[in-house]
Amino acid sequence: MKSKLNLDPKVVDSARNSAAHIASSMQDFIDRHTTVSTERTILRLLGIDGVDDVETPLPNVVVDQIKEAGGLPRGVAYWIGNAIVQTGLTPQEIAEKMSSGGLEITKLETGSTKDAEAAIMPAIEESLNEINKEKNARAEYLERLGESKQPYCYVIVATGNIYEDVIQAQAAGRQGADIIAVIRTTAQSLLDYVPYGPTTEGFGGTYATQENFRIMREALDETGEEVGRYIRLCNYSSGLCMAEIAAMGALERLDVLLNDALYGILFRDINMQRTLIDQYFSRIIIGYCDIIFNSGEDNYLTTDDAYESAHTVLASQLINEQFAVVANIKDWQMGLGHAFEMEPSMENGFLYELSQAIMAREIFPNASLKYMPPTKYMTGNIFKGHVQDALFNLIAVWSGQSLQLLGMLTEAIHTPHMHDRYLSIENAKYIFNNARDIGSEVTFKEDGIIQKRAQFVLSEADKLLADIAEEGLFSTIEKGKFAGIKRPYEGGKGLEGVCLKDDYYFNPFITLMLGGAK
Amino acid sequence: MDNCTTANTSVDLTKVKPYGDTMNDGQVEMAFTLPVPYGDEATEAARQLVKKMGCDEPSVVYSHDMGGGYTFFVVYGKCQHTIDYSNIHVAKVESDIMERDECGQYIEDNIKRDVIIVGATTGFDAHTVGIDAIINMKGFHGHFGLERFKNVVSLNMGSQVPNEELIAKAKEINADAILVSQTVTQKDIHIQNLTEMAELMEAEGLRDKMLLLCGGPRVSHELAQELGYDAGFGTHTYAEHVCSYIITEIVKRGRV
Ligand code: B12
Secondary structure, three states: OOOOOOOOHHHHHHHHHHHHHHHHHHHHHHHHEEEHHHHHHHHHHOOOOOEOOOOOEHHHHHHHHHHHOOOHHHOHHHHHHHHHHHHOOOHHHHHHHHHOOOOOHHHOOOOOHHHHHHHHHHHHHHHHHHHHHHHHHHHHHHHHHOOOOOOEEEEEEOOOOHHHHHHHHHHHHHHOOOEEEEOOOOOHHHOOOOOOOOOOOOOOOOOOOHHHHHHHHHHHHHHHHHHOOOOEEEEEOOOOOHHHHHHHHHHOOOOEEEOOHHHHHHHHOEOHHHHHHHHHHHHHHHHHHOOEEEOOHHHHHHHOOOOOOHHHHHHHHHHHHHHHHHOOOOHHHEEOEEEOOOOOOOOOHHHHHHHHHHHHHHHOOOOOOEEEOOOOOOOOOHHHHHHHHHHHHHHHHHHOOOEEEOOOOOOOOOOOOHHHHHHHHHHHHHHHHHOOOHHHHOOOOOOOHHHHHHHHHHHHHHHHHHHHHHHOHHHHHHOOOOOOOOOOOOOOEOHHHEEEOOOOOOOHHHHHHHOOOO | OHHHOOOOOOOOOOOEOOOOOOOOOOEEEEEEEEOOOOOHHHHHHHHHHHHHOOEEEEEEEEEEEEEOOEEEEEEEEEEOOOEOHHHOOOOOOOOOOOOHHHHHHHHHHHHOOOEEEEEEEEOOOOOOHHHHHHHOOOOEOOEOOHHHOOOEEEEEOOOOEOHHHHHHHHHHOOOOEEEEEOOOOHHHHHHHHHHHHHHHHHHOOOOOOOEEEEEOOOOOHHHHHHOOOOEEEOOOOOHHHHHHHHHHHHHHOOOO
């Protein structure tokens, strides 16, 4: 396809090569380490679930005990496998016994790695079967019920109460939403455990728990049948429990998952080592179970200027793409993020936004691009806000975005009310339909404002990526090149959960999932 | 026909009501959802509700079935209530606003030492843009932040800072003023958090040593005072507003 923006493919390749270099140079570090939450993910996938009498999730109980005894470098897969060999119990029984104080797993007689691995294989196969069941169920729904044309209308619910969320989500589904995201409560990304059971109290969002996922999945399937359209479910995993939430999402058939280590580092002050290790395993799970991941580049523009720093968004998208490639994620699963966040009073701002959005589409032709609405320059003037959202929708259909997070006219005031969602879906559907083929009809003036802007942003991104490739990702973040926020290598939350693997460490899921195990 | 050539622009400030296109027409428009199924009964319910809110001639100009037993309405009405504007009192931060340079000079002339300010977004709130706008060099809308003020030493601790940590830091650096920013207000979490902060300050015996200020998009001076703060600042606040208040209070309270 000819580039409408006259982008130089050589510059695109050069930028992408630098990004690939950045991702692969991190891999060595990632491969040498594990974390408490990566290990808890293995336990969850082995079917360990439930809480003890003080509400500590059993995966935490098990990992904490092993860590305390100094056994974490060997990995929980070994310890659970060995415990199966020694006791004949199931992983869940082992966890319960550890929790009640009846078992010290690291004090058992220790057998070979090979025997331990063989002993957990049945549990692993069962877990992969469960995931595959959900994958097939999704494919079956899509086949039978179908789905909307892209851009998909993506809206959020955020009442704090999962049952109230269900009411809002089902209403949104009936109004035409294609993706429902349940926003997490304010504190969750900093919790080093995943809460348990259905929850009814959250601030600015609702806890991500496996039970909440299940409740919402069931509700959306029900509404999907009613309206004759598959409704996708989305949640958030960036934070201290990235991979655990990915595993829960795989088991409860989430379709879209926010998953971005850089977001965690910059906006939640999660330690960079910790979250990059967790991201790797979480993306392998995502790749395997056909979830679309979303990256959070759009957020950079809330603390940095959208015009000045547009190239950092593209650079980060390329890095996120390459981190995904390493984890065997398919192109269509890459929900790379960007946003419509330029100052509304800027002359020709719309042209620059259009240029950026079309550029993203040309550089990532098969990705499921996630386009985020104006947020920062939304004000209490809801009427003007609705117009800002309309411009955003026009660019989305024009540039062929995939996942359109609909702007809400009340963005500056509160999390959406039921009718805010209705108004925004109506706004989007009107514009998508009215301008459906505008993208294939209109070309741009050679060397005009739109072409030149995209070429400039691309070349700046290329330069930045070359710098990062040379300097290394960790030190780039330390210097504050993304979002204007500096984070230290040893700072932030969760560093104490990072652990060097020993020579006998193994995580069978990584091999099996990367190999595309059936 | 005489009265048709001029509009009635005279307002009775003791009886103010909304204006559409004719003085005292009382015109208001509203949008809301009722948890009742779409239909004539729903429309009538919306009409009666707006009537009860004090509007004459309520008129449902649009309604839409939201599904699941919910209906959305746009309703017009003529508001019958009036307000005595001549008798309105609003709590405002009382200090003359000095420009950045004037603040520096005022400190030099009247306080004769550095003024120390520490700020943070507290609790689990991760929004920093507001506090950054006040403290960081770069400032906001072309108004520099406190870091650029002469004779002011300021420290921005960032977001998600526990109240205890903010207080500990303030004690350590012997701050003159603490700035607390709160953006997330769902289920009144900001009230809880701000209250806890004020109580901790009280318990530590710091309330008559340090100024305690809060701010955020849903914060007003009135709210701040109710919660035991010295002052509160909402949207469109710039560093010079905050600095002017702090330095005049320091002098007023004899903490020079
Ligand atoms: C940017 C942004 C973010 C960024 C923040 C990046 C960052 N580092 O700050 C990111 C993407 C991280 C984010 C996350 C979330 N956000 Co947010 N976010 C916004 C957004 C778009 C803009 C806020 C902003 O930056 N305003 C600009 C600043 C300059 O304005 P300001 O804060 O009012 O500050 C001025 C004054 O208030 C005052 N001021 C502020 N603080 C102080 C302090 C003192 C002492 C003084 C004197 C003055 C003062 O001075 C400033 C300059 O004039 C708003 C929507 C909007 N348009 O308002 C939503 C919004 C605030 N976010 C919201 C929510 C719910 C969240 C999340 C909780 C969502 C979730 N569940 O994940 C998370 C936060 C998680 C957490 N732990 O807190 C809601 C809050 C709803 C509510 N009323 O409770 C909003 C309104 C969006 C919405 N409609 O849902 N968000």
